[in-house]
Amino acid sequence: MTSSDPVLVDLGAAIDAALAAADLPPVDDPAFERPRDPDHGDWASTLALRLAKPARMAPRAIADAVVAHLDLPDAVASVEIAGPGFLNFRLSDDHNATMVRDILARGRALRPVERTGERINVEFVSANPTxxxxxxxxxxxxxxxxxxxxxxxxxxxVVREYYVNDAGGQVVTFGETLVLTARGEVLDDHHYQGRYVTRVATQLRADWGDEIFEEEGPGDLPGWVAALGGEAVDDTDAPHGSAGDGTGRMSHRLALRVGILGAEVMRQRLEGTLHDLGVxxxxxxxxxxxxxxxxxxxxxxxxxxxxxxxxxxxxxxxxxxxxxxxxxxxxxxxxxxxxxxxxxxxxxxxxxxxxxxxxxxxxxxxxxxxxxxxxxxxxxxxxxxxxxxxxxxxxxxxxxxxxxxxxxxxxxxxxxxxxxxxxxxxxxxxxxxxxxxxxxxxxxxxxxxxxQSMDNPVYYVQYAHARISSLLRTADERGFDHGTPGEADFTRLVHPAEADLLRELDKVDEVVAAAAELRATQRLTRYAEDLAATFHRFYTECRVLVDDVELGRARYHLAAAARQVLADVLGLLRVSAPDRM
RNA sequence: GCCCCCGUAGCUCAGUGGAUAGAGCACCGGCCUCCGGAGCCGGAUGCGUAGGUUCGAUUCCUACCGGGGGUACCA
Structure with missing residues (x-):
């Protein structure tokens, strides 16, 4: 999964070579992970710990041997051995500069991915239209x-799909409910309850007139159904289930006709509600x-x-x-x-x-x-x-x-x-x-x-985005000469808050990949909050529009990259990323 | 009875075998002549219980306790 990261591909290859050169057994997975503690670098490998038993050597000795033979790729600045035998790697300035420039150049947080060609159907909600x-x-x-x-x-x-259960006894029951409601008659226990029933009945009356609730309604049932874009159905029996308990207060034909029409009205309401939720x-x-x-x-x-x-x-x-x-x-x-x-x-x-x-x-x-x-x-x-x-x-x-x-x-x-x-x-x-x-x-x-709406985590993240937008606007208004990302000297970013922000930005691809793999949306919200927090700290401690133009330029583009990542992560969550709040 | 999920800070929740277990809310104390204070900094408490596997367990296994959901010739 993380092996799609070019840095890890190179580093993994370098480690394989080092293991071979040190006469150590190969590993099928270098076991890279992001250390919790920034002092432990940008990437860590536990392979020395894992290799201890099969190689019958102390983890530290294995780590020593690997490091002695390790030829670090350009993207990695340093490696050190820590604790019981962790290998801690630190990314190079060169890598960080490239990372920021790439995000800004493509106008997108994520590296391009190859199309898999796999067609995935995602079905969700699918609540009954009754x-x-x-x-x-x-x-x-x-x-x-x-x-x-x-x-x-x-x-x-990907296809997002909603399965509409618009057939069967429940539709007939729904129709009975609507007809009885329209007539002002009392409902039985098995009928649908709730204020929405009245609203649907009212809607049907507005769309079709009062005759819709009468036994000899205008037109044939197939006609009514055709009006909805569907095919004719057999209205003489109940092929998909029985209707309620057969109250005998109306024909099955009437209940089915009204039920079908009512279900479509209801479905449109569901569609509207979901749309309001952004779905x-x-x-x-x-x-x-x-x-x-x-x-x-x-x-x-x-x-x-x-x-x-x-x-x-x-x-x-x-x-x-x-x-x-x-x-x-x-x-x-x-x-x-x-x-x-x-x-x-x-x-x-x-x-x-x-x-x-x-x-x-x-x-x-x-x-x-x-x-x-x-x-x-x-x-x-x-x-x-x-x-x-x-x-x-x-x-x-x-x-x-x-x-x-x-x-x-x-x-x-x-x-x-x-x-x-x-x-x-x-x-x-x-x-x-x-x-x-x-x-x-x-x-x-x-x-x-x-x-809690004002202190809601979503606002915390959105605020970070709006704050950066405001910052970039202000820079323009003041005629700040930010230059291009290519011209910026990112080696000027030496403040801990800047290093933290660079490290956080570098994670976005793997976070998205893992979230997709695990279908775990909370990975994204957590990341968004971490990134927002890292930015807020940076913003507090590092003034962007400073007289030192070179430093200001580097910070400007760093902030712009952070905005891009926040916008895209919120976009994946389909939560808005406002420029002002 | 059998099956699935959960039990982490006062509350709502993260943490798919790694280093000192985190965030938000709530509570207390600091920080704006300066790019947005919806922000930043500092402060207390926690892995339901008991075993097992492992170099290493909040994470995997077993049992127990507690909570939620499910077990149709219904739709």
């Missing part, structure tokens, strides 16, 4: 979006249009059967998922002949694999039980186990002043994601979620986040 998004969806939205951005940054072809999907995949209005499910069942992955028992068709790590085999087609939801999922998997080489799912912990059968289904379809990657995120506890904010739809105290974004802002919301690893169950305290 209700609003909650705070947890916001987390998957922020993380999925940033992970997608990271994967693109390291050279993959825009490439693909909104309609289950109904892509899977049920086509032969996708039947074709998939045929494929699975042809592969010998299915069998019939008690009249139902089972998929042999247990052979691929699932707890038990799963039903594809019920004994009554109706395909299960899982069958549609298999069809969706098949569709996805036709479009992508690698599938990433960002899922909530409440869906973790689904992963085994999904991976098993992928295996049954003939795909390698690693081609499907499920990232399970832990839940978000929404609090207000330390007290759980009741997420009861029934009681009407349900807090929607859109409210949170309105209340605390998109940047703050996103950054809060991106700051933690997926494995951590998070608290999101509305009162606290809002209250």
């Amino acid at each position: 209700g609003p998004l909650h705070i947890g969806h916001g987390r998957w939205a922020a993380v999925g979006d940033a992970v997608a951005e990271l994967l693109a940054a390291v050279g993959h072809e 825009d999907f490439d693909t909104w995949f309609s289950e109904r249009r892509e899977l049920h209005d086509t032969d996708a499910v039947a074709d998939t069942l045929a494929d699975l059967e042809a592969a010998g992955a299915t069998y019939v028992e008690d009249g139902a068709v089972f998929l042999r998922t247990a052979e691929h790590g699932d707890d038990k085999d799963r039903v594809l087609v019920r004994a009554n002949g109706v395909p299960t939801y899982f069958a549609a999922d298999c069809a969706y998997l098949r569709n996805k694999f036709a479009r992508a080489d690698h599938l990433v799912y960002i899922l909530g912990a409440d869906h973790h039980g689904y992963v085994a059968r999904l991976k098993a289904a992928a295996a049954c379809l003939g795909h390698p186990p690693d081609a499907l990657e499920a990232r399970i995120g832990q839940m978000v506890n929404l609090l207000r002043d330390g007290e759980p904010a009741k997420m009861s739809k029934r009681a009407g105290t349900f807090v929607e994601l859109s409210q949170v974004v309105d209340e605390v802002g998109a940047d703050v919301t996103r950054y809060h979620f991106l700051r933690s690893g997926l494995d951590t169950a998070l608290d999101f305290d509305l009162a606290r986040v809002a209250e």
Whole structure:
């Protein structure tokens, strides 16, 4: 991973040569790492410690031998042995100057990467279009979006995808709910609850008129659906599940028609909420249009059967998922002949694999039980186990002043994601979620986040960016002669705060690579905060616009490079990088 | 019962086998004639418990304790 760093490639080669010259066994990995303590240099290697046992020598003796034979590349100024046998390397002025100039010359923090050609599909959120998004969806939205951005940054072809569950019994139930609401009738327990239902009903009435809620509505159902850009559906029965408990208060046909239209209204609202959070999907995949209005499910069942992955028992068709790590085999087609939801999922998997080489799912912990059968289904379809990657995120506890904010739809105290974004802002919301690893169950305290808004970490980072922008503006206003980066003499940067900033800037490529590899957005937020802190210290201790023009020029370009890196890191997180705040 | 995740500072969270375990918030004390004080500097406390692997464990393994989530011919 870090071996893509040209410095480490050269240094690794030099170490290999030194090991050979010293008659020491080769190592497969020099084990480079960034020391925590700046006194330990820019890079360290623990190979002497690791080699102690196989070489049957003291680590320090190994380190001595390596150093004695080591021919340092130009980018490395010095090496010293420290502690039990660490090799500590220090980058050269030449390397640092080149690093700063490269960032400014390309106008981009990151070194160019080679395109991998790998098509990666990242699916996240995918909440049902029968209700609003909650705070947890916001987390998957922020993380999925940033992970997608990271994967693109390291050279993959990335698609952000949202799977819309706009078919099945839930849509019929949603339709029933809307019709009853429009009529002012009471709802049953199984119906959807919440103020949003009224809003959707109102929207439908505005779009289509009151007749939409009547049994003999204008036009045929296929026509209504066609108006949405979809294909006709069979409206005479319930092919994808049953409708509620059959209240008998309206026809299935009516419930389905209103449910489909309502789901589309709802989906647009979800899209809007996500957009407000800065998340825009490439693909909104309609289950109904892509899977049920086509032969996708039947074709998939045929494929699975042809592969010998299915069998019939008690009249139902089972998929042999247990052979691929699932707890038990799963039903594809019920004994009554109706395909299960899982069958549609298999069809969706098949569709996805036709479009992508690698599938990433960002899922909530409440869906973790689904992963085994999904991976098993992928295996049954003939795909390698690693081609499907499920990232399970832990839940978000929404609090207000330390007290759980009741997420009861029934009681009407349900807090929607859109409210949170309105209340605390998109940047703050996103950054809060991106700051933690997926494995951590998070608290999101509305009162606290809002209250701390002025001291929020995201502002700390953004402020650093705005401060540099202001600095560069002021320099221009005063006619400061900054010259070009190529003319600047970066050897003038000898202050500890300057050295710290150079060292921090040098890390950006590896931080991004590691964050992408691990799908760990918190690596980026931490780095952004470290970099901002390093800059603020530099800014406090080293005045840029000084009379000593040579020194001022070097500092000016150093600051400009820092701004570029901050801007690009925030860009990867899809958090804004303001020039003024 | 079985499966997954977590337990690190008063609070929210970083730390994918390395050197003295970090940041923000909160608390106390300093720093603006000077490029933005939304900033900087200084100050206290911590790896749930017990074993194991390793030159080295917050990190890997086992057990236990505590918390969260999941275990459909539902969608």
